[in-house]
Amino acid sequence: MLNLHALRLFHVIASTGSVTRASELLSISQPAITAQIKKFEKELSLSLLKPQGRGIALTDAGEELAVLAKRLFAVEQQIEQFALDYRSGTKGSIRLAATYLPANFLIPTWIAKFKQRFEQVEMSITTTNSSDAMKQLLQVEADIALYGGVPEHYPDTIQTEELFQDELWFVVAPGHRYANQHISLQDMMKEPFVMREEGSATRERLFSLCRTYNMPAPLISxxxxxxxxxxxxxxxxxxxNFVSSLVVREYVERGELCRVYVEGIRLQNTIAIWTRKDEPLSAPAMNLIRLIRQFPRGNE
Incomplete structure (x- = not known):
């Protein structure tokens, strides 16, 4: 088996051209270095160093071995740097599973900020429903799941961290008679609604709201x-429309839409991070979660 310690001594001697300088750099006495190099030459059955004036020079075999040693220890440095980068989270990969709301209105900003700091971390993002996001997490197909919706029951093996509560707003055009008005739910439900297709979580919340207050289902015109x-x-x-404030906040701030304040109604979505409980996250995943905590609402 190759004596890597002796090869390292030889590499430093070859690089500096001096046993004295190698002794200073390695904090090993010159006689100890000389003895180990002689032993190494005997193990290899090669002569590596030869006297030259008051110093030493490399033999032909020493010259060729010095090139190989330089390559070997350069790779060693690369491995050490790789391990450092991976531990610090500057390299690696993250697999995300996300529900519609965070995937479309939060993750793009989070990822842009993250990649500015950790450009070499690879990322894959799957947009799916909450049950599939949880399944991916439990089956170790995702490292982190990002959820937006009604708080759900989840297994004891899932750790949840709530980021914030996102309000659901009724919105209309600025010229609508209910723009910026306070009205009853009964009056609001007389309006025609423009909504996403069946299966939309927010649409289901609207229908559930009507059932809770024993009102006819809203008209989705x-x-x-x-x-x-x-x-x-x-x-x-x-x-x-009945929609997440994350989706329409900027439209409202620009005056393109106006809120309708329905008396007694305040519904919210929970925006949360799901991880596997009692399982350490990789350094890149932890760096992403730290950034999300710093900017939970994206640009804010």
Whole structure:
């Protein structure tokens, strides 16, 4: 088996051209270095060093071995740097599973900020429903799950960390008679709604709200596959929407939409991080969670 310690001594001698200098750098006495190099030459059955004036020089075999040793210890440095980078989270990978709300309105900002700091970390993101996000996490197909919706029951093996509560708003166009008004739920439910397709979690919350207060189901007069299309229709002046404040806050701030304040109604979504309990996260995953905690609402 190759004596790597002796090879390292030889490498330093070859690099500095001096046993004296190698002794100073390695804090090993010159006689000890000389003895180990002689032993190493005997193990290899090669002569590596030869006297030259008051110093030493490399033999032909020593010259060739010095090139190989330089390559070997350069790779060693690369391995050490790789391990350092991986431990610190500057390299590695993160697999995310996310529900619709964080995937579309929070994760893009989080990832942009994260990649500015940790450009070499690879990331994969799956947008799915809450049950599948939890399944991916439990089956170790995802490192982190990001959830937005009604607080759910989850197994004891899942650790949840709530980031914030996101309000659900009724919104209409600025010219609508209910814009910025306080009205009853009964009056609000007389309005035609523009919503996403069946299966949308927010749409289900609206129907559930009506059931809770024993009211007829709302009239969904326009239905779109995409949320953007539904919002655009309301901005254009038709109907109302019931939607996450994350989605429409900027439209409201710009005056393109207005809130309707329905008396006694305040519904919220929970935005949370799910991880596997009692299982250490990788350094890249921990760095991402720290950043999310720093900017829980994205740009704020």
């Amino acid at each position: 326009l239905q779109f596959n995409g949320l953007h299309e539904a919002i655009t229709a309301v901005i254009a002046g038709y109907g109302a």
